[in-house]
Amino acid sequence: xNDSVRLTLAQAEDLCIRALLASNVGESNARSTAEALVNxxxxxxxxxGLSRVPSYSAQALSGKVDGHAEPSMERPGTALxxxxxxxxxxxxxxxxxxxxxxxxxxxxxxxxACVYQSHHLGQAGAHxxxxxxxxxxxxxxxxxxxxxxxxxxxEPMMGTNPxxxxxxxxxxxxxxxxxxxxKVARGKILAAKNAGEMIPTDxxxxxxxxxxxxPAAAMQGSMLxxxxxxxxxxxxxxxxxxxxLTGANFGYEASSFFEATGDxxxxxxxxxxxxxxxxxxxxxxxxxxxxxxxxxRADGARLPGTKRLDNRKxxxxxxxxxxxxxxxxxxxxxRAGNGxx
Amino acid sequence: xNDSVRLTLAQAEDLCIRALLASNVGESNARSTAEALVNxxxxxxxxxGLSRVPSYSAQALSGKVDGHAEPSMERPGTALxxxxxxxxxxxxxxxxxxxxxxxxxxxxxxxxACVYQSHHLGQAGAHxxxxxxxxxxxxxxxxxxxxxxxxxxxEPMMGTNPxxxxxxxxxxxxxxxxxxxxKVARGKILAAKNAGEMIPTDxxxxxxxxxxxxPAAAMQGSMLxxxxxxxxxxxxxxxxxxxxLTGANFGYEASSFFEATGDxxxxxxxxxxxxxxxxxxxxxxxxxxxxxxxxxRADGARLPGTKRLDNRKxxxxxxxxxxxxxxxxxxxxxRAGNGxx
Numbered sequence: 001x002n003d004s005v006r007l008t009l010a011q012a013e014d015l016c017i018r019a020l021l022a023s024n025v026g027e028s029n030a031r032s033t034a035e036a037l038v039n040x041x042x043x044x045x046x047x048x049g050l051s052r053v054p055s056y057s058a059q060a061l062s063g064k065v066d067g068h069a070e071p072s073m074e075r076p077g078t079a080l081x082x083x084x085x086x087x088x089x090x091x092x093x094x095x096x097x098x099x100x101x102x103x104x105x106x107x108x109x110x111x112x113a114c115v116y117q118s119h120h121l122g123q124a125g126a127h128x129x130x131x132x133x134x135x136x137x138x139x140x141x142x143x144x145x146x147x148x149x150x151x152x153x154x155e156p157m158m159g160t161n162p163x164x165x166x167x168x169x170x171x172x173x174x175x176x177x178x179x180x181x182x183k184v185a186r187g188k189i190l191a192a193k194n195a196g197e198m199i200p201t202d203x204x205x206x207x208x209x210x211x212x213x214x215p216a217a218a219m220q221g222s223m224l225x226x227x228x229x230x231x232x233x234x235x236x237x238x239x240x241x242x243x244x245l246t247g248a249n250f251g252y253e254a255s256s257f258f259e260a261t262g263d264x265x266x267x268x269x270x271x272x273x274x275x276x277x278x279x280x281x282x283x284x285x286x287x288x289x290x291x292x293x294x295x296x297r298a299d300g301a302r303l304p305g306t307k308r309l310d311n312r313k314x315x316x317x318x319x320x321x322x323x324x325x326x327x328x329x330x331x332x333x334x335r336a337g338n339g340x341x
Numbered sequence: 342x343n344d345s346v347r348l349t350l351a352q353a354e355d356l357c358i359r360a361l362l363a364s365n366v367g368e369s370n371a372r373s374t375a376e377a378l379v380n381x382x383x384x385x386x387x388x389x390g391l392s393r394v395p396s397y398s399a400q401a402l403s404g405k406v407d408g409h410a411e412p413s414m415e416r417p418g419t420a421l422x423x424x425x426x427x428x429x430x431x432x433x434x435x436x437x438x439x440x441x442x443x444x445x446x447x448x449x450x451x452x453x454a455c456v457y458q459s460h461h462l463g464q465a466g467a468h469x470x471x472x473x474x475x476x477x478x479x480x481x482x483x484x485x486x487x488x489x490x491x492x493x494x495x496e497p498m499m500g501t502n503p504x505x506x507x508x509x510x511x512x513x514x515x516x517x518x519x520x521x522x523x524k525v526a527r528g529k530i531l532a533a534k535n536a537g538e539m540i541p542t543d544x545x546x547x548x549x550x551x552x553x554x555x556p557a558a559a560m561q562g563s564m565l566x567x568x569x570x571x572x573x574x575x576x577x578x579x580x581x582x583x584x585x586l587t588g589a590n591f592g593y594e595a596s597s598f599f600e601a602t603g604d605x606x607x608x609x610x611x612x613x614x615x616x617x618x619x620x621x622x623x624x625x626x627x628x629x630x631x632x633x634x635x636x637x638r639a640d641g642a643r644l645p646g647t648k649r650l651d652n653r654k655x656x657x658x659x660x661x662x663x664x665x666x667x668x669x670x671x672x673x674x675x676r677a678g679n680g681x682x
Contacts, residue, residue: 077446077449154640280585
């Protein structure tokens with residue numbers, strides 16, 4: 001059993017920043033990246049949280065990720081931003097998009113940012129939520145390295161491809177929807193492998209395209225999408241929205257988000273925002289209040305994102321529980337970067 | 342067994358137009374609606390095809406649908422259209438949106454049309470495809486009358502909520518993705534009911550929440566979403582994009598698309614289009630060619646929409662097979678409207 005240690009959010013952020021600074025990442029990029037990782041950890045999204053620090057640091061040290069990238073932005077259409085993440089971490093490019101979209105949408109009513117030459121998006125719903133906190137309805141699409149077959153095919157070609165959505169509510173926190181289109185996260189298969197457990201046969205295919213209950217075979221094969229052929233069509237849709245539309249790499253062209261070797265993954269993200277008072281003729285908030293009340297009244301149903309907000313509240317009050325091994329690994333990154341490793 | 346008759350596309354369109362004209366629908370609305378129904382029938386989407394003529398006609402006759410509605414449009418943001426379908430059929434309002442979006446997106450790069458006070462969207466992919474034929478990448482969302490529970494709830498509250506996507510390809514027909522978020526489209530259950538056929542038990546629940554193979558019982562109960570909780574979250578996302586964002590009715594507020602009684606359903610649709618050469622820095626067509634070639638190379642995989650195009654080609658060559666009962670029903674609508682019923 002792995003021991004855990006408790007860190008305040010400030011301690012966790014400081015730890016992340018120091019590891020990144022020690023790995024040839026510039027200060028503003030380190031701050032943006034650390035904030036995203038700690039927020040994901042606090043929301044209970046450990047797969048997008050502090051577990052990423054060792055692989056992020058290794059990729060910055062090897063130069064696969066440019067820790068000093070300064071994202072740039074152009075506006076090829078009056079409502080359309082094109083953001084070059086310049087093979088840095090995704091978060092500084094996303095910050096630029098999220099800071100610019102609200103002022104644009106105030107005039108255009110709908111606006112979009114297409115991000116390319118980018119890396120791991122992290123917790124997609126957090127970006128959508130941030131835009132909703134500016135009063136916008138937001139959609140976020142990203143692709144990721146190959147994990148899911150074309151429907152009927154045998155080789156992984158597309159990413160697990162998150163979709164996130166957020167809408168502001170006057171009477172409550174923004175309503176946030178955030179899901180990957182694979183049936184389960186790849187980390188769940190890795191965890192089963194590490195624990196020596198079998199997996200259900202509807203999670204993944206082996207390298208011959210056959211269902212498998214062996215996690216090792218599944219790690220060599222591909223993930224299954226939600227909803228069979230319909231879900232696979234949604235995976236392709238997100239691949240096209242995130243990569244074809246932005247001029248980025250497809251899943252089958254992208255290097256790993258974990259390994260420190262190879263070229264930058266160069267994947268893409270597309271953000272779409274609406275100024276909902278404009279699009280609804282002023283009816284949007286009444287509409288949100290109506291459906292939130294209907295969900296709260298429905299016996300057995302609850303608003304999406306409730307668990308995430310519970311986790312966040314608990315983390316703010318009690319701090320984060322991190323494995324001792326992970327903290328030790330991050331501290332050794334810091335020592336190594338400071339010449340004491 | 343139900344006998345079938347063969348109609349050319351022109352004969353089928355003429356039949357639809359005459360039924361609508363005989364049911365207090367104006368000429369341009371009848372033409373727009375008939376074209377959409379015949380195109381859906383030709384594409385093999387019988388649930389959005391000629392099977393709708395009797396219920397459309399009855400709704401126009403009762404005044405639930407205004408067959409003489411003239412949709413109106415405003416532009417509340419420089420890239421955002423708001424289209425009032427005025428309780429008419431959806432197609433004239435969608436025509437207005439689809440005719441205006443290309444010229445707008447040429448300047449704005451991304452543009453949207455929010456349609457409200459609307460009715461049955463029909464074949465969602467056909468609208469996306471039409472926009473892709475203008476060189477745009479298109480997303481289409483619609484809600485529909487209550488059919489699917491909030492996740493965990495017991496009563497149908499949200500629609501089956503189609504998502505459609507289309508992207509232009511220089512070397513082939515546009516790539517079109519079109520799916521409802523229910524395991525099957527509700528129109529398919531209606532078609533089974535009209536054909537006197539049973540349905541698989543994993544399509545829907547009856548009004549007691551039990552699986553059923555009776556289409557009539559399924560029409561009274563609720564549809565199951567794809568992908569369990571993740572699919573149900575997507576249903577809610579589309580409900581918010583199509584209805585909250587446009588200021589339209591939610592599924593639980595909308596009257597039936599089939600019954601002639603009650604108020605107009607007043608649901609909504611949201612269209613989002615991109616000028617992909619702008620968003621991709623000129624890389625879009627190369628990206629599309631790359632992924633289309635990858636899908637065609639993948640053993641066992643095929644492009645989405647292939648069957649639809651095969652159906653369309655066959656219908657153009659050989660005409661449509663329509664049940665004799667349906668043709669007789671449509672002909673009796675025409676006779677009744679002409680005072681010979």
